[in-house]
Amino acid sequence: MSDKQRVSRRQFLNYTLTGVGGFMAAGMLAPMVRFAIDPVLKPSAAGDFQSVASVDEITNEPQRFEWIVDQVDGWYESEVQKTAWVYRTEDDEIVALSPICTHLGCTVDWGSNEEYPDQFYCPCHAGRYTKDGVNVPGTPPTAPLPLFDHKVEEGMLYLGQEQDR
Amino acid sequence: MQWTKSDMELYVLEKEYVDTLVIPLIPLYTEVDSTIVNGAFQRELNHLTTHLLEKDYRGRILLAPDYNYIAENYEEEIRRINQWIEKFNNQPAAHVFLFTFDTKWKRWEKELKGHLLWIPSMSDRNLHSSETRSYVKEQVLQMSELIKAYWE
Incomplete structure (x- = not known):
């Protein structure tokens, strides 16, 4: 097994935190975006x-x-x-x-x-x-x-x- | 135009175009139960008719607030109603029409300071049926022809 494929503990934590943080940010932004474009989606x-x-x-x-x-x-x-x-x-x-x-x-x-x-x-x-x-x-x-x-x-x-x- | 805030705002600006006043005469009966019902029916029918008339000629006809009266002493009411009409003298309403289903006014017609528009009331019918609708439309058409004759 080569060393290149090894993921260090630090890298692993970085990836995990970025992923979780990304989900949280998306969860907060999605309703905001929905509010912003809501009048467009509403049938007249x-x-x-x-x-x-x-x-x-x-x-x-x-x-x-x-x-x-x-x-x-x-x-x-x-x-x-x-x-x-x-x-x-x-x-x-x-x-x-x-x-x-x-x-x-x-x-x-x-x-x-x-x-x-x-x-x-x-x-x-x-x-x-x-x-x-x-x-x-x-x-x-x-x-x-x-x-x-x-x-x-x-x-x-x-x-x-x-x-x- | 109707006696509402939005219409009156337009009226005060454009009143020289509005030369016709229509006053609905609404009797009040309280003695006998059946006349109470019939009186209320007359009132509803009166509103339907005058509003339909107003809708087609709203630029020239001003629909005054209802003139309510106790259907007993007409001699006294004549005095009061003529006072009411005189109050409109400072407005450019050259033609005054009084619209009613109450037969009793016919007798006093000459003393009124406006043209009496009396049409027979219907017997107690469903106000929302299509026959009533076409009857009212027909009456409104006849009335508007009469009013237009005064305009010429």
Whole structure:
């Protein structure tokens, strides 16, 4: 047997202490790392998509679709009815617009004003938006209608959160 | 807009756009047990209806706090309610609507300093059924058409 393979008592103790110390350090650091990246791992409850309509129903003309979401709002937990104006563009893209006027929060209607049959119209203060949801300058709203996140799965349209533009 | 802190903060900034006041009239009955139940049902239905109306026109309609009254002496209440309406005169609310299910107000309509919106109450039904929901929606639609006629 050669001397090279011999482990001295001092070396043995060094290895053992380093190993044990390493485990202890890892045991302390792991929860810290977990805390630090926790918000990233958490599934976002707000990002939930809801099935709203069958894709076949969607036409080039904006249609109103309604669905129900559970909402916890401070003291209250309630079912809230959500609404969207959904249509298909010339390029076969699906567009889902929030019906909440960006001026003071009334509900806008598609083509309800006879003078502007191809615009969204707000009955409160005559705010108008073009078909893509962009506010018409000179009317009260100052921002476009928010767009809903959307995805299509198995022929159904799912809508998520609305995004300001 | 509702009579809540967050809505009122917006209201004081944008009040020139909010020209319509809706006051729910809520009667209080205490004499007979069945009227107590019916009164509470009317109150719930009143809240559902006015909140639905407010939701669609929140940028122009201010939903006032409930006007509660004892359903006995209407002559006296007329005086008090007109006082209440006058209190809003320093606000830019040009149109005042009083919303109720109580038939008795109809008789005093001319003396009120606001437009009376009276619709018949439903008989005691389940508030959360889909028929009730569609009934209330239909009533709200009719009411909003009426209110819009005053806006033009």
